Amino acid sequence: MRRRARSRCSSSLSASRGICCVGPRRTRQTSHSDPVPGRVREGKSVSQPVRVRFAPSPTGHLHIGGARTAIYNWAFARRNGGAFVLRIDDTDPERSTAENTAAILRSLRWLGLDWDEGPEAGGPYGPYFQTARGPLYDEALARLQEASAVYPCFCSPEELAEKRDASRAAGGPAGYDRTCRSLEPAAAASRIASGEPHVWRIAVPESRGDVIFDDAIRGTVTFPADALDDFVVVRSDGTPTYNFATVVDDVSMEITHVVRGDDHLSNTPRQIVVFEALGQAVPTFAHLSMILGSDGKRLSKRHGATSVEAYRDEGILPEALVNYLALLGWSLDDKTTVFDAATLVDNFSFDRVSKNPAVFDPEKLAWLNGVYIRDLSPAEFAERVTPLLVDAGLLRAEDAATRRPWLESLAPLVAERVKRLTEVPPAVAFLFADDIEIDPSAAEKVLSVPGARAALETAAHELGAVEPYEAAAIESALRAVPERLGLKPKQVFQAVRVAISGSTVSPPLFESLELLGRERAVARLEAATRLAAE
RNA sequence: GGCCCGUUAGUCUAGUGGACGAGGACGCCGCCCUCUCAAGGCGGAGAUCACGGGUUCGAAUCCCGUACGGGCUACCA
Numbered sequence: 001m002r003r004r005a006r007s008r009c010s011s012s013l014s015a016s017r018g019i020c021c022v023g024p025r026r027t028r029q030t031s032h033s034d035p036v037p038g039r040v041r042e043g044k045s046v047s048q049p050v051r052v053r054f055a056p057s058p059t060g061h062l063h064i065g066g067a068r069t070a071i072y073n074w075a076f077a078r079r080n081g082g083a084f085v086l087r088i089d090d091t092d093p094e095r096s097t098a099e100n101t102a103a104i105l106r107s108l109r110w111l112g113l114d115w116d117e118g119p120e121a122g123g124p125y126g127p128y129f130q131t132a133r134g135p136l137y138d139e140a141l142a143r144l145q146e147a148s149a150v151y152p153c154f155c156s157p158e159e160l161a162e163k164r165d166a167s168r169a170a171g172g173p174a175g176y177d178r179t180c181r182s183l184e185p186a187a188a189a190s191r192i193a194s195g196e197p198h199v200w201r202i203a204v205p206e207s208r209g210d211v212i213f214d215d216a217i218r219g220t221v222t223f224p225a226d227a228l229d230d231f232v233v234v235r236s237d238g239t240p241t242y243n244f245a246t247v248v249d250d251v252s253m254e255i256t257h258v259v260r261g262d263d264h265l266s267n268t269p270r271q272i273v274v275f276e277a278l279g280q281a282v283p284t285f286a287h288l289s290m291i292l293g294s295d296g297k298r299l300s301k302r303h304g305a306t307s308v309e310a311y312r313d314e315g316i317l318p319e320a321l322v323n324y325l326a327l328l329g330w331s332l333d334d335k336t337t338v339f340d341a342a343t344l345v346d347n348f349s350f351d352r353v354s355k356n357p358a359v360f361d362p363e364k365l366a367w368l369n370g371v372y373i374r375d376l377s378p379a380e381f382a383e384r385v386t387p388l389l390v391d392a393g394l395l396r397a398e399d400a401a402t403r404r405p406w407l408e409s410l411a412p413l414v415a416e417r418v419k420r421l422t423e424v425p426p427a428v429a430f431l432f433a434d435d436i437e438i439d440p441s442a443a444e445k446v447l448s449v450p451g452a453r454a455a456l457e458t459a460a461h462e463l464g465a466v467e468p469y470e471a472a473a474i475e476s477a478l479r480a481v482p483e484r485l486g487l488k489p490k491q492v493f494q495a496v497r498v499a500i501s502g503s504t505v506s507p508p509l510f511e512s513l514e515l516l517g518r519e520r521a522v523a524r525l526e527a528a529t530r531l532a533a534e
Numbered sequence: 535g536g537c538c539c540g541u542u543a544g545u546c547u548a549g550u551g552g553a554c555g556a557g558g559a560c561g562c563c564g565c566c567c568u569c570u571c572a573a574g575g576c577g578g579a580g581a582u583c584a585c586g587g588g589u590u591c592g593a594a595u596c597c598c599g600u601a602c603g604g605g606c607u608a609c610c611a
Contacts, residue, residue: 227537227607264611335548361546427571
C-alpha cells in the first residue's frame with residue numbers, strides 16, 4: 001500500500017523548489033530583501049503547494065505535546081489546501097515498536113486528524129517509515145561525498161569526550177575540533193578500505209556566516225557561525241543521525257513548512273547546513289513552545305496522564321481535546337474559547353501561536369469536555385456512552401438496540417452533570433441495577449430523621465396509583481405529599497431520592513422515577529421504609 | 535560552561551507606541567434559580583504587564599542589562 005517507491009532523482013533532489021509564503025505569515029517587517037551575508041536563502045516563488053509533516057518517533061504512545069504539534073500541522077495544511085504527511089521516524093530500533101506505531105495512528109484518527117500521505121494512506125513520496133528509507137540516506141551521503149561536503153572521522157568516542165570536556169572547561173563551545181577534516185583524502189580512503197571504524201561528518205563551509213532564519217512563530221532567530229560544529233551525519237554503522245535523516249526526508253518529501261517542538265530550535269541551524277550542502281532550498285520553520293506540567297517542568301508521566309489514549313480512557317471527547325490543545329498556545333481571537341475543528345482550520349495561522357511555554361491544565365480540559373458533552377444530541381450521547389455502560393456491566397451489548405430509546409431519554413438528564421463520559425455509568429447505575437445499596441451516610445442523614453418513614457410510605461402509595469406513570473404526573477402526585485404530611489418538600493424528595501438511588505445526589509427525581517419504572521420504584525421505596533425512622 | 539528561546543492574575547491567553555486606570559476563558563468566592571447535584575444567570579476578588587535602566591510628549595508594547603525558566607550542546611529523536 002505505501003512503498004510506492006518514487007523514482008529517485010526526481011525533482012525532489014533538484015534545487016528547483018522554492019519555499020512559498022503561503023498562509024498567514026508574521027506581518028512583522030523584516031528586511032527580507034536585503035541580502036544579508038550568511039543569511040539563509042529563502043525561495044520566493046509564489047504558489048508552491050503547502051506540504052507539512054508530522055514525524056513521531058514510535059518510542060511511546062502519542063502524547064499531549066505530539067498531539068498538539070499534529071493538530072497545528074494538520075490545521076495549517078487544511079487551511080492552505082496543502083498536504084498533511086505522516087512520517088514515522090523509527091530509526092531507533094531499540095525503542096521503536098510496531099505497537100507504538102499502531103497506537104499513534106489510532107490516536108491521530110481518534111482525534112480526527114486525517115493524513116493525506118503516510119502509513120496506511122500511501123502516497124507518492126514513500127516509504128513513510130524511516131527504516132525503509134535507507135537507500136535515500138545512502139544516496140544523499142554519496143552526493144555529499146562527491147561534493148566533499150562531508151568527511152570521514154576516525155576519532156574514537158573516548159577521544160571526543162575528552163576533547164569536549166577540555167573545550168568546555170576552557171569556557172568555549174564544545175563542538176568537534178575538526179581534527180579529521182584535514183586528513184589527506186587518500187590517507188582517509190585507505191583507512192576506510194582497511195576497515196577502520198569511522199563516521200561521516202558534515203564539513204560546515206568556512207565561509208558560512210551566522211545562520212539566520214525567520215521562524216514563523218518566533219521571528220528572526222540568529223545562531224552565531226562559531227556555534228556550528230562539524231556534527232555527525234552518518235554513524236559508524238552506516239545509519240543516518242536524526243539531523244541528517246530528517247533533512248533528507250524533508251527534502252525528498254518536498255516539505256515546505258517544518259512545524260515541530262521547540263526542542264528542535266537549536267537543531268535548526270545544523271539542519272539548515274545540511275539543506276545547503278544538499279543544494280536545497282530551506283523550508284519555513286515554525287517552532288512550538290513546550291507544554292509543561294503544573295510545576296512548570298516539561299510535561300511527563302509524573303504529572304499524570306500524558307497520552308492521548310489516557311484521556312480517551314478518562315472519558316474525554318476527541319473534539320474537546322482538540323479544542324483544548326488548539327487553545328494551548330494558539331488563540332482564535334481575544335474571546336473565543338469553544339470552537340470546532342472546522343473553525344480552527346478556517347482561522348489557523350502561525351502568527352497567533354504564542355511563543356511561551358504553556359502549563360497543561362486538566363481542569364480546564366474537563367470543563368471544556370463538559371461543554372462538549374452537553375452539546376451532544378441524545379442520540380450521540382447514547383452512542384458514545386453505550387460502550388461504557390456495557391463495560392461497566394450495566395447493559396448487555398445485545399440489549400443496546402432495544403434500550404436505545406430509553407438511553408436517549410436518559411441523556412439530557414445526565415449529560416449536563418458530568419464532565420467526563422466515565423462519570424456516566426456510576427451516575428446512572430441505580431437505573432439499571434435490580435437492587436441497590438443505600439449509602440450509609442445518606443441513610444443516616446436522610447432516612448433516619450423523623451417523618452422519613454411516612455414520606456416514603458406515602459410516596460410509595462402515590463407512585464403505585466399515579467397515571468400515567470410519567471415524570472409530569474409523578475411530579476404533581478409527589479408535590480402534594482409534603483403538605484399533607486406537614487413536611488418540607490426537600491425532606492420528602494430527598495428521602496425518595498435516597499430510597500431509589502442510594503445516594504443524596506442523583507439525576508432529577510421525577511424523571512429518574514419514570515425511567516426506573518413503577519415496579520422497581522415502589523419496591524425500592526418499600527425497602528427503604530424498613531430503614532427509615534418514624 | 536557556551537549558544538538559542540521565553541517571561542501579562544493560580545492557569546490558558548488578548549495586546550504589535552496613545553482607545554489599557556490591561557479584555558476573554560478555566561479555577562476560586564458570593565447571590566439568584568432549584569427536588570439533590572449540576573447546568574444556567576448575575577456579581578466579585580485576583581496582574582506594581584519578571585526586575586532595572588534607556589528611547590519617546592507617551593511603553594505591557596521598541597532598545598540594553600539582570601534574574602528566573604526551558605532547550606540544544608550525543609555515533610537519541
